Amino acid sequence: MKKVAWIFAIVFGLVFLCATLMNADLIGRSRTALNRNVLRSPTRSTGARYHLVVILPDSNDSFFRGLVDGISESAPKADAAVQVFRYPGTSPLEAEPYFEIALKAKVDGLIMFIPSNDRVAERAQIAARNGVVFIPVGTEAPPGSQPGFIGSGSLRQGIEGGRRICEVLGSAARIGIILPATGPGKILDEPIYRGLAAAIKAFPPASIVAAERARPGVLSGEETASAMVRSHPSLNALLCSSSSDTVSAAQVIVDMNKVGSILIIGADESPEIHRYIQKGVVKASIVRDSIWIGREAVSAFSRSKENGSALPPVEAGYSVSSSNEGGR
């Protein structure tokens, strides 16, 4: 009986020990979960020298993902803590409160996506008055843009797109173009449209038969592409200005069984676009280097904080992703 009692004592002792360790582990993990998500303490998180605010449209476009990735990647080197505000892409005015907040909070830097019709010069002046380094980024520098604008060069994107289409279709090209949701209003003023128009001039009577601005939203690209194909039977090429529009247009072409009869030149990169390129649905994609733009924006902020000098507008350039080539 005594031996049995000792065996029980040892067994229950081990159970007690295991239960205590499990309990401690569970409590630790629960507290970690709370800490990670809720119980934030300034002393526990990493500090930074600069407070850098980024204001972007709330879009799932890979251009913006790349932009944020580029900024986040470079921020530690600039000793900056990055705070991203996203506003609904349908209303650029929604960006206004965040711009004001950044000024009121006296942040050190503000990287803001600027649509081509934005009052970028005025913003830059207000920011300068409040001691905030203002770095505008976008696809194309708005008219009268302040020095320091960092863009993707959508004019060159349009030229490259037109060249790629005409290389395949030549003068038979009947092109439809899906323009960015945010823009100056007039389609003819869109740099990408202008670039495309300039590129096909060398292949008469190649023409742009349709140009539509994509509406904000996930499915808007599909609606636009579908409507464009239905209303223009002669259309045999599509040029997209964003990654989401590219995926939408590809899906429409597949659904309408127009693969091979309508050539798609996409924009930017994503796994879906790569898949469509591999399948031959998308001929090529003109990839705007938004990561570089993000890095360059942080770099410009650092330079501005160091010596206060503003740089001339720069364009990031592009690369082409296709099944048989790449480059920039």
Place this chain on the structure above:
Amino acid sequence: MLGTVRLKIIANCTLVLLIVGSATFYTGLASSQLARSVVIFFRDNLLMEDLRQDLDQTEEGLTGYLTAKSSDSLKDYIRNSSRLSEHALKLNRAIRTDDYLLLQRDLAGTIDAYLEDANASVSAKRGRDVKGYSDRFELSVRDAELSRLLITRIEGIFISDSLKAFSGFNARISSLLATNAVLVAAATFMGLALLVAFSYKLTRPLSRLAEAAMAVGRGEYDHELPAPESNDEIATTTAAFSSMQASIRQAFEELKSKSEVEKRLMEERVRVLDMDHKLKASELLALQTQINPHFMFNTLSAGMQLALSEDAERTADFLETLAVFIRYALQPPSRQVEVADEIECVERYIWLLRLRFLDRFKFEVHVDEEALRVHTPALLLQPLVENAVTRGLKDREEGGTVRVSVRLAGQEAILTVEDNGDGMSEAEIQRILREEPGQEILHTGGIGLRNVIRRVTLATNGKGHVELISHPAQGMSVRIHLPVGVES
């Protein structure tokens, strides 16, 4: 104090209580930590609610003052703006790589801007600067809107994060409760098992002691108690019990030994009494025979006179010798005589035997001169000679020889009677020496060999002894060893 049963009980109970207590303490501590986590969980959210409330009340006070310019509204504004300012101080203002903390920093900035604009508006109002206070008021309203936007955003993040946190927390809460229950149960059962084990360890010596006590009760005084494993009261009791057991065992041994001695003494006493009784019986017999021998002696003397008167000298000699022998024999056998007297008695007896047996037996007597004056109990040799003739040589028709000799050897005189007759068997010798009752060897008209041995022992206080040497079919020798100078 060390090693006492009380200390052991206290130590064991303390250990068990510590185990159970530690489990309880741990679960309590864990619960309080979780409770504290939950408090912290909501603390920031409460701060947001306070800020929102302060902002509303401050704005209300400000609007009230600017519209009515009442001192109450101003007081409300001052009180509320102070509280707003205090609460705003709790917001994070450091630059941290955390979105939530950066939002707090933004909020702190917008609230500061709001308070600055609001205060400027009040100041302008006091200065009657209508445009100034209306402009700053509009700015303050915008600041408040931005602050509310940030509060809403912070709360949104908080709710989103809280849900994630609660999801992570809730996923483990049932496991946590289960491990808590297992922990407490395991601690309780472990404590119980330890208590049982300790109680066995503590009471085992007592059980052994009880078994030993019961064994002693049954009379098993040899029941061994194992050596105590500890140095406590039980060990002391066990040692005392062992000592008591040993004492009882020793007392019993002594009692047994004493009883044996007493038994032997009693047997000795009985033997002595028996001997006395037999001696007295012998003496009585002797007395009885003395009565008649006097008559017989007188009669023999008269016969001797008659034989002389009739010139029958040989008959007269016979009667005279027989009368003298009888007179010697009838005197008390316990008396001491000289060896010379004993030899004279034996020679007379031999003379009488020769008359009876003629030349059938040969008798030889050899006595050292220096041994003649040695004292000896009376009538030792005659019974031995008689025994040799009547037992040893009874079946010899001729050639039977009886030798009687006396010599000194150191401090003792050795009286020997030997014959060349049948001898005695070893069993017979042992029976005579053991003095078995009812086995006395008596002879007609004489005292037997056994009587001789006993008388030698008694007369010499055990210093003398009789030696029986027998060679079956070859003869027997009886040697009486008497210490020289022994008086009865």
